[in-house]
Amino acid sequence: MTQAVPRLDGQVVLAVFAHPDDESLACGGTLATLAAAGAHVVVMCASHGERGSDIGPVRNDALGLERAVEMRAAVAALGIAELRLLSHPDGELRWAAVTDFNADILLFLRRHPHASVITFGEDGLYWHADHIGVYERVLTAVLSLGSEAPPLYFVTMPTGVMPEVVHAAKARGWLPPRKGFWSLVPESFGLHAKPHTITIDVRAFVPQKLAAILAHRSQMGADHPFSNLAEADARRWLGTEFFRRADIPGRPGTVLEQLCT
Numbered sequence: 001m002t003q004a005v006p007r008l009d010g011q012v013v014l015a016v017f018a019h020p021d022d023e024s025l026a027c028g029g030t031l032a033t034l035a036a037a038g039a040h041v042v043v044m045c046a047s048h049g050e051r052g053s054d055i056g057p058v059r060n061d062a063l064g065l066e067r068a069v070e071m072r073a074a075v076a077a078l079g080i081a082e083l084r085l086l087s088h089p090d091g092e093l094r095w096a097a098v099t100d101f102n103a104d105i106l107l108f109l110r111r112h113p114h115a116s117v118i119t120f121g122e123d124g125l126y127w128h129a130d131h132i133g134v135y136e137r138v139l140t141a142v143l144s145l146g147s148e149a150p151p152l153y154f155v156t157m158p159t160g161v162m163p164e165v166v167h168a169a170k171a172r173g174w175l176p177p178r179k180g181f182w183s184l185v186p187e188s189f190g191l192h193a194k195p196h197t198i199t200i201d202v203r204a205f206v207p208q209k210l211a212a213i214l215a216h217r218s219q220m221g222a223d224h225p226f227s228n229l230a231e232a233d234a235r236r237w238l239g240t241e242f243f244r245r246a247d248i249p250g251r252p253g254t255v256l257e258q259l260c261t
């Protein structure tokens with residue numbers, strides 16, 4: 001039995017990520033928890049993921065459109081109020097459209113002066129350049145607000161979590177593909193990341209999180225370890241999410257601390 005979640009009506013939470021599926025994998029349970037508690041959750045996704053993020057260098061606009069449809073389904077599964085799916089170039093987020101993306105974030109924050117922000121940390125979860133680019137843009141925008149900077153939270157993952165997910169999937173017969181995202185060394189998740197300071201129990205929202213992850217169907221083939229997880233393993237490995245509060249001057253706020261276990 002999980003604890004009662006406080007009501008968060010009137011709170012605005014902006015979650016900024018790079019590709020459709022980042023939001024669900026990184027912190028889908030927390031976003032669903034926030035939404036269910038009454039917060040107005042907005043997911044801003046920098047790109048349509050038209051290069052399949054990690055699969056190859058070829059731009060595929062049909063894939064981008066397909067992923068936009070998947071993204072809307074994932075956001076609906078999580079109960080998220082608003083999606084801002086931007087068209088910055090997948091694979092080039094660290095150096096392309098820097099000014100435009102910065103303006104997108106800043107405009108939102110100026111229009112929602114009481115918002116809190118969730119995004120990647122400096123490690124981009126597993127040193128993905130696009131994720132690091134999102135971290136850089138968000139941090140620049142937030143810091144530019146000085147004493148009015150919103151509370152800023154970075155998603156993180158302790159090392160050891162992803163290797164255990166992969167181990168559990170392998171035990172059920174999953175074989176890592178030879179290339180692409182899941183051929184990555186799972187130990188790279190959380191490697192050299194700063195330790196988390198906030199732990200959130202999202203077990204009550206694992207069904208929604210899993211539905212959102214699986215809504216990204218173009219990315220979740222048989223190659224994906226989450227398609228091979230037993231329900232108990234899914235609850236175990238998807239049921240806790242980790243964050244670090246950025247140590248920056250700005251407005252006080254405790255939207256994620258209130259969900260802390």
Ligand SMILES: [Zn+2]
Pocket residue numbers: 018019022053128130131
């Ligand atoms: Zn991504």
